[in-house]
Amino acid sequence: AQKITQTQPGMFVQEKEAVTLDCTYDTSDQSYGLFWYKQPSSGEMIFLIYQGSYDEQNATEGRYSLNFQKARKSANLVISASQLGDSAMYFCAMREERFAGNNRKLIWGLGTSLAVNP
Amino acid sequence: SAVISQKPSRDICQRGTSLTIQCQVDSQVTMMFWYRQQPGQSLTLIATANQGSEATYESGFVIDKFPISRPNLTFSTLTVSNMSPEDSSIYLCSVEERGAKNIQYFGAGTRLSVL
Numbered sequence: 001a002q003k004i005t006q007t008q009p010g011m012f013v014q015e016k017e018a019v020t021l022d023c024t025y026d027t028s029d030q031s032y033g034l035f036w037y038k039q040p041s042s043g044e045m046i047f048l049i050y051q052g053s054y055d056e057q058n059a060t061e062g063r064y065s066l067n068f069q070k071a072r073k074s075a076n077l078v079i080s081a082s083q084l085g086d087s088a089m090y091f092c093a094m095r096e097e098r099f100a101g102n103n104r105k106l107i108w109g110l111g112t113s114l115a116v117n118p
Numbered sequence: 119s120a121v122i123s124q125k126p127s128r129d130i131c132q133r134g135t136s137l138t139i140q141c142q143v144d145s146q147v148t149m150m151f152w153y154r155q156q157p158g159q160s161l162t163l164i165a166t167a168n169q170g171s172e173a174t175y176e177s178g179f180v181i182d183k184f185p186i187s188r189p190n191l192t193f194s195t196l197t198v199s200n201m202s203p204e205d206s207s208i209y210l211c212s213v214e215e216r217g218a219k220n221i222q223y224f225g226a227g228t229r230l231s232v233l
Contacts, residue, residue, distance in 0.1 A: 033219065043208050045224035091160065104149065104214065106222060108160045
């Protein structure tokens with residue numbers, strides 16, 4: 001069954017340090033996409049980074065990188081040089097690409113709350 | 119990426135009333151999604167709204183409670199009907215931007231409190 005697991009309910013990091021947020025997924029499909037979103041206290045959901053299952057290189061977007069280990073079914077988000085504005089909830093999500101139309105859904109993890117300390 | 123305007127941003131409503139949330143996109147999109155996020159929880163998909171067809175509701179959500187309109191490729195509304203305090207949540211609309219990655223982008227959300 002499709003599932004996303006985020007085992008860290010809360011994380012703390014010192015400003016300017018790097019932090020890794022864990023995400024494992026379960027799917028029997030070969031073609032899927034993995035996503036990370038950030039949700040500040042304001043409530044909006046901000047797309048951060050995407051990794052396709054066939055992408056050979058780990059995705060990077062500025063200070064965000066995705067440590068994709070396909071055999072272990074993990075897609076950890078790495079935030080380098082943490083900033084105070086990084087304090088937020090972070091959600092990992094997956095979409096199985098075999099689905100089309102109204103079945104194209106994102107499967108969501110429960111999220112990790114990150115607090116960046118000055 | 120698509121720019122999504124969602125309103126109202128927040129509202130406080132009385133039990134038994136209804137609220138309509140609007141979602142406007144700055145480009146034409148085929149697929150729009152409505153989510154509910156209860157306090158301290160992850161996102162739950164309410165329905166998928168495609169232009170020109172009836173919305174497809176997820177298990178546990180019904181059209182009478184959450185009617186959705188999708189009159190064109192840039193606009194959708196979600197109504198939360200006959201509200202109760204259990205409907206207090208953040209409601210988010212999103213669109214899937216067609217491309218190599220088919221990213222879902224979100225509006226800023228509507229924070230609803232029902233008294």
